[in-house]
Amino acid sequence: MPAILLNPHRTWLILIIATAATFWVRADGLVGITAGAATLAIAAIKGRLVILDFMELRHAPNPWRSVISGWLMLVTVLLMVVYAFGPSLLAGVDKP
Numbered sequence: 001m002p003a004i005l006l007n008p009h010r011t012w013l014i015l016i017i018a019t020a021a022t023f024w025v026r027a028d029g030l031v032g033i034t035a036g037a038a039t040l041a042i043a044a045i046k047g048r049l050v051i052l053d054f055m056e057l058r059h060a061p062n063p064w065r066s067v068i069s070g071w072l073m074l075v076t077v078l079l080m081v082v083y084a085f086g087p088s089l090l091a092g093v094d095k096p
Contacts, residue, residue, distance in 0.1 A: 011053040018046050036083045044076040 022042045053060040
């Protein structure tokens with residue numbers, strides 16, 4: 001295995017690839033629930049990598065990792081719910 005995949009640059013490389021994937025999904029004009037979910041999932045993966053490697057919680061006590069990772073998961077799920085059901089919830093609301 002190449003040495004670059006075994007050192008801290010691995011996270012940076014994965015973040016660059018994930019950013020390019022997100023750009024590709026949106027630059028091709030993909031819309032809809034699938035494209036939105038893919039974009040949010042990639043963002044959640046990137047957030048998890050930042051939490052573990054750049055905030056240095058990979059080797060921190062388990063409660064710290066659990067609280068921060070749980071917060072990220074909660075925000076991601078809430079965003080996916082709003083993205084999926086938001087338009088239907090707002091359909092009956094009169095606009096000012």
